[in-house]
Amino acid sequence: xxxxxxxxxxxxxxxxxxxxxxxxxxxxxxxxxxxxxxxxxxxxxxxxxxxxxxxxxxxxxxxxxxxxxxxxxxxxxxxxxxxxxxxxxxxxxxxxxxxxxxxxxxxxxxxxxxxxxxxxxxxxxxxxxxxxxxxxxxxxxxxxxxxxxxxxxxxxxxxxxxxxxxxxxxxxxxxxxxxxxxxxxxxxxxxxxxxxxxxxxxxxxxxxxxxxxxxxxxxxxxxxxxxxxxxxxxxxxxxxxxxxxxxxxxxxxxxxxxxxxxxxxxxxxxxxxxxxxxxxxxxxxxxxxxxxxxxxxxxxxxxxxxxxxxxxxxxxxxxxxxxxxxxxxxxxxxxxxxxxxxxxxxxxxxxxxxxxxxxxxxxxxxxxxxxxxxxxxxxxxxxxxxxxxxxxxxxxxxxxxxxxxxxxxxxxxxxxxxxxxxxxxxxxxxxxxxxxxxxxxxxxxxxxxxxxxxxxxxxxxxxxxxxxxxxxxx
Amino acid sequence: xxxxxxxxxxxxxxxxxxxxxxxxxxxxxxxxxxxxxxxxxxxxxxxxxxxxxxxxxxxxxxxxxxxxxxxxxxxxxxxxxxxxxxxxxxxxxxxxxxxxxxxxxxxxxxxxxxxxxxxxxxxxxxxxxxxxxxxxxxxxxxxxxxxxxxxxxxxxxxxxxxxxxxxxxxxxxxxxxxxxxxxxxxxxxxxxxxxxxxxxxxxxxxxxxxxxxxxxxxxxxxxxxxxxxxxxxxxxxxxxxxxxxxxxxxxxxxxxxxxxxxxxxxxxxxxxxxxxxxxxxxxxxxxxxxxxxxxxxxxxxxxxxxxxxxxxxxxxxxxxxxxxxxxxxxxxxxxxxxxxxxxxxxxxxxxxxxxxxxxxxxxxxxxxxxxxxxxxxxxxxxxxxxxxxxxxxxxxxxxxxxxxxxxxxxxxxxxxxxxxxxxxxxxxxxxxxxxxxxxxxxxxxxxxxx
Numbered sequence: 049x050x051x052x053x054x055x056x057x058x059x060x061x062x063x064x065x066x067x068x069x070x071x072x073x074x075x076x077x078x079x080x081x082x083x084x085x086x087x088x089x090x091x092x093x094x095x096x097x098x099x100x101x102x103x104x105x106x107x108x109x110x111x112x113x114x115x116x117x118x119x120x121x122x123x124x125x126x127x128x129x130x131x132x133x134x135x136x137x138x139x140x141x142x143x144x145x146x147x148x149x150x151x152x153x154x155x156x157x158x159x160x161x162x163x164x165x166x167x168x169x170x171x172x173x174x175x176x177x178x179x180x181x182x183x184x185x186x187x188x189x190x191x192x193x194x195x196x197x198x199x200x201x202x203x204x205x206x207x208x209x210x211x212x213x214x215x216x217x218x219x220x221x222x223x224x225x226x227x228x229x230x231x232x233x234x235x236x237x238x239x240x241x242x243x244x245x246x247x248x249x250x251x252x253x254x255x256x257x258x259x260x261x262x263x264x265x266x267x268x269x270x271x272x273x274x275x276x277x278x279x280x281x282x283x284x285x286x287x288x289x290x291x292x293x294x295x296x297x298x299x300x301x302x303x304x305x306x307x308x309x310x311x312x313x314x315x316x317x318x319x320x321x322x323x324x325x326x327x328x329x330x331x332x333x334x335x336x337x338x339x340x341x342x343x344x345x346x347x348x349x350x351x352x353x354x355x356x357x358x359x360x361x362x363x364x365x366x367x368x369x370x371x372x373x374x375x376x377x378x379x380x381x382x383x384x385x386x387x388x389x390x391x392x393x394x395x396x397x398x399x400x401x402x403x404x405x406x407x408x409x410x411x412x413x414x415x416x417x418x419x420x421x422x423x424x425x426x427x428x429x430x431x432x433x434x435x436x437x438x439x440x441x442x443x444x445x446x447x448x449x450x451x452x453x454x455x456x457x458x459x460x461x462x463x464x465x466x467x468x469x470x471x472x473x474x475x476x477x478x479x480x481x482x483x484x485x486x487x488x489x490x491x492x493x494x495x496x497x498x499x500x501x502x503x504x505x506x507x508x509x510x511x512x513x514x515x516x517x518x519x520x521x522x
Numbered sequence: 523x524x525x526x527x528x529x530x531x532x533x534x535x536x537x538x539x540x541x542x543x544x545x546x547x548x549x550x551x552x553x554x555x556x557x558x559x560x561x562x563x564x565x566x567x568x569x570x571x572x573x574x575x576x577x578x579x580x581x582x583x584x585x586x587x588x589x590x591x592x593x594x595x596x597x598x599x600x601x602x603x604x605x606x607x608x609x610x611x612x613x614x615x616x617x618x619x620x621x622x623x624x625x626x627x628x629x630x631x632x633x634x635x636x637x638x639x640x641x642x643x644x645x646x647x648x649x650x651x652x653x654x655x656x657x658x659x660x661x662x663x664x665x666x667x668x669x670x671x672x673x674x675x676x677x678x679x680x681x682x683x684x685x686x687x688x689x690x691x692x693x694x695x696x697x698x699x700x701x702x703x704x705x706x707x708x709x710x711x712x713x714x715x716x717x718x719x720x721x722x723x724x725x726x727x728x729x730x731x732x733x734x735x736x737x738x739x740x741x742x743x744x745x746x747x748x749x750x751x752x753x754x755x756x757x758x759x760x761x762x763x764x765x766x767x768x769x770x771x772x773x774x775x776x777x778x779x780x781x782x783x784x785x786x787x788x789x790x791x792x793x794x795x796x797x798x799x800x801x802x803x804x805x806x807x808x809x810x811x812x813x814x815x816x817x818x819x820x821x822x823x824x825x826x827x828x829x830x831x832x833x834x835x836x837x838x839x840x841x842x843x844x845x846x847x848x849x850x851x852x853x854x855x856x857x858x859x860x861x862x863x864x865x866x867x868x869x870x871x872x873x874x875x876x877x878x879x880x881x882x883x884x885x886x887x888x889x890x891x892x893x894x895x896x897x898x899x900x901x902x903x904x905x906x907x908x909x910x911x912x913x914x915x916x917x918x919x920x921x922x923x924x925x926x927x928x929x930x931x932x933x934x935x936x937x938x939x940x941x942x943x944x945x946x947x948x949x950x951x952x953x954x955x956x957x958x959x960x961x962x963x964x965x966x967x968x969x970x971x972x
């Protein structure tokens with residue numbers, strides 16, 4: 049018997065589950081649901097940690113589960129379970145229906161069955177054999193941590209790798225029926241340097257999606273040099289003086305500020321909550337005319353790229369801001385239902401235990417025409433933020449970000465390294481102050497935590513100049 | 523399968539794979555939660571989860587691990603197999619063993635487990651709470667972040683040496699985060715979180731009142747001048763900073779070179795003699811208490827700072843063996859065993875004559891900054907360097923007035939902060955992360971907009 053003809057009373061990856069999925073969806077619709085969505089995943093993960101010259105941790109994990117979402121009017125009920133049998137999934141549907149208190153099941157919405165299966169995994173199954181083995185990963189990590197041993201001031205060296213191979217099946221009552229395989233790999237290096245009372249740290253992280261060989265191609269020597277140099281530059285740095293000043297934010301991970309401070313405010317979940325100042329600003333100027341910002345899920349290999357989102361829609365390239373004018377919001381199914389903004393292929397979730405929400409993918413400010421030197425030369429007294437740490441945005445839009453590696457700008461030149469700087473502001477006030485964009489756009493991978501869990505994203509920008517921002521220090 | 527059956531299943535599967543030494547930790551949970559939006563149900567969630575983490579020791583006594591949500595017979599066998607393969611990469615330089623205390627008796631406490639009230643009841647209660655909060659002040663326009671949840675779970679630890687322990691618990695949580703808006707002013711937001719063993723234990727009225735009062739109190743805000751200030755940390759904010767720098771007490775962090783302490787730091791003077799800090803996971807106010815850690819070691823009260831001096835580190839089995847002491851009940855279960863504090867208790871010691879007791883947050887009339895809540899801890903704390911730069915919600919008390927601070931950060935160094943504690947108030951307050959009185963610190967840098 050061919051594998052595709054196997055009949056089963058539970059979801060099995062690698063075979064056609066259409067009949068079973070349709071049965072579950074029909075069941076939900078008969079009970080009075082407006083919309084039924086089934087998200088099923090099977091994961092295989094591994095992480096490896098190298099410390100100094102030894103592998104100190106290898107952690108494999110695997111699992112499977114389903115998330116069932118039922119919409120009735122504008123509310124939704126979501127149930128997650130590890131039970132992938134038809135009985136288990138039907139029980140979850142019943143539970144979601146019951147939670148929503150659906151009593152009107154006389155006007156049953158039409159479900160015409162599932163469309164033709166869109167299988168995005170067809171060309172990806174070979175990945176499984178191409179992914180680097182734990183042995184190969186361990187060897188490269190050890191070479192990498194060895195590369196960090198550059199002088200006796202480096203007291204801690206770490207290299208870490210993790211990968212997630214995720215198979216998904218998505219089916220819903222609008223006919224959507226897709227399968228996909230996603231592969232995400234990330235590798236990072238960290239050091240701590242110490243000399244008497246002075247201490248500094250440095251870190252860099254790299255990541256890719258859908259490219260099994262990418263880890264093999266990773267230039268660990270360059271990464272080690274960057275991390276070492278950063279920690280040495282910051283080891284004897286003084287604390288920055290607090291105040292208002294112009295800043296230049298470096299490219300790559302400098303884009304985390306746009307992601308956190310503005311990007312989140314352009315997700316429809318924020319409109320639903322009434323927590324974005326941009327809700328009624330479509331086609332209005334919200335940023336300096338030098339700013340064009342994009343969110344997309346299509347750049348090959350980028351950490352936030354997807355063949356299909358977690359609601360079965362192919363991701364689009366969304367121009368969020370064009371020459372300072374707000375053009376689009378990032379939307380998912382619930383966002384479209386509750387705010388009217390069309391879906392953008394941005395329905396994302398950490399895993400089956402989260403309902404999808406509108407989330408960023410690869411988000412960046414487009415390149416401008418200036419060189420990095422143009423930006424720095426334009427400042428007589430300010431701060432250059434070469435490497436950003438993490439940050440957060442408050443419920444009313446205030447953001448703050450730690451500067452991991454910073455330098456004072458004096459009379460158009462980079463001078464002393466400074467530590468302890470935090471950038472503080474509000475998107476609405478800072479966006480109009482981004483007056484110059486460099487011509488050196490680069491992207492960097494990261495993880496974004498929000499309403500539907502932690503998802504892989506890319507942030508990015510060219511070097512940008514902010515005319516004035518509050519710098520927290522001592 | 524129940525936990526006893528899973529243990530038998532693992533034991534039989536391990537035998538068939540010729541794996542002599544193993545242990546596991548498991549968690550089984552059922553969670554229910556609701557969110558509302560202006561009286562309407564927004565999202566209703568239910569989840570059933572099971573997580574199993576298995577460790578095996580190979581013939582060279584190296585450890586491998588695997589985690590799975592598949593606890594079927596085949597899932598368990600696969601997990602044991604993967605863990606066995608992973609053991610080839612086990613850490614040769616730091617051996618892991620069973621905790622010597624994994625079979626010691628655990629403190630039997632009333633589990634205070636409650637029964638589920640169900641989604642409909644959760645929804646009704648949250649709708650009512652949202653409405654009351656919206657009606658509490660005309661400027662409160664929405665409650666954008668809200669939720670009421672109840673969880674029921676079982677945790678298990680067992681090993682091939684015959685250790686077996688488990689407990690079941692229930693926990694409920696309510697959070698209300700309100701947003702206030704007034705004409706020509708920036709929106710202000712604040713909230714409150716309450717925990718209980720069950721929904722019936724949550725003081726909903728007090729959560730509404732706290733969220734409302736906090737939000738309204740920030741309506742009249744002003745910028746603060748960048749300068750050094752006398753600071754009063756709320757119990758919650760002081761616990762936040764202690765937890766953020768808990769690597770100072772953490773033996774794992776010391777061995778990893780990311781702590782400000784070292785092996786010889788016990789006895790080091792860190793603060794005024796008036797300061798005592800304990801870790802007390804079994805404290806009666808700790809709703810999330812667990813009677814044992816990830817390695818099966820019983821949880822216990824441990825003094826971390828005694829009269830200003832570092833008294834103990836928190837340990838796992840392996841760090842305790844390296845430090846030639848016993849595990850303290852603070853281990854996770856992982857390939858590399860993590861160590862973390864449970865529930866911090868801060869108190870004034872008997873040696874408190876050097877404190878400036880006139881500094882009381884409810885009566886002091888001089889100028890000071892009151893830090894109600896610290897934010898963005900993950901971004902603004904450099905635990906390995908001892909420094910922090912954190913945004914906060916709080917007030918400036920000046921000339922008899924209490925002014926909400928618009929947007930500011932407090933920056934400093936944890937060792938400086940501890941050394942510059944000038945008063946520890948007498949009354950302790952219970953928070954979601956521990957217990958502490960208000961703590962006064964002299965001369966910390968505040969960056970504001972003014």
